[in-house]
Amino acid sequence: MARTSKHRSKGGRPPKSRIIPIEKIINISDPDILWYYIPGYNGYEISNYGIIRSMKHFMKYPYGMWIRPIKNTRGLYQLSNDHNERVLVPLEELWRLSQEYDHGVTGYPRHTLQTDRSSRNHRCFIPPKPRPAELDEVITPTFTIIDEDRSNAIVPLIGIDGNNTYYGTSKL
Numbered sequence: 001m002a003r004t005s006k007h008r009s010k011g012g013r014p015p016k017s018r019i020i021p022i023e024k025i026i027n028i029s030d031p032d033i034l035w036y037y038i039p040g041y042n043g044y045e046i047s048n049y050g051i052i053r054s055m056k057h058f059m060k061y062p063y064g065m066w067i068r069p070i071k072n073t074r075g076l077y078q079l080s081n082d083h084n085e086r087v088l089v090p091l092e093e094l095w096r097l098s099q100e101y102d103h104g105v106t107g108y109p110r111h112t113l114q115t116d117r118s119s120r121n122h123r124c125f126i127p128p129k130p131r132p133a134e135l136d137e138v139i140t141p142t143f144t145i146i147d148e149d150r151s152n153a154i155v156p157l158i159g160i161d162g163n164n165t166y167y168g169t170s171k172l
Helices: 091-100
Strands: 035-037 044-047 052-054 065-067 076-080 086-090 154-158 166-171
Touching: 035 091, 044 091, 052 076, 076 091, 086 091
Parallel strands: none
Antiparallel strands: 035 044, 044 052, 052 065, 076 086, 154 166
16 A cells, blocks of 8 residues: 655645745845845845745745735735735835835845844834724713612603693603
């Protein structure tokens, strides 16, 4: 009886993985590939060839993971920004951000073999979401408490003439 690997699909091929290490698609020793920091998207980098990589799983994928564009979107990428919100961003916008960033992040542009160990957003530095505006005046409803003994309860009937004249009483 032949043993099959638990990592194989029914047809004998390896299963399609959503995560593809960057070394599977490029030569990590190629000196012509440079990676640029993308401000506002911590842990993501863009290469001079238009490849996006994520460094968020550094221990498992030390050279990064390839980020593919969303299917049928003409070059939109889904990335998490510095506020941990998933956003769709076009490739042109990511390239523009990386080239216009003038604060000079240390070590950029860099080669594929140079990586980042602290690419995750630190929760303590994520600004809190704004709270809804508080009301200036708190409105508290008032209620009349009626005893359980309803035999003595009287319900006034108010006139329709607008002068609040009581025309009678009614028992519950």
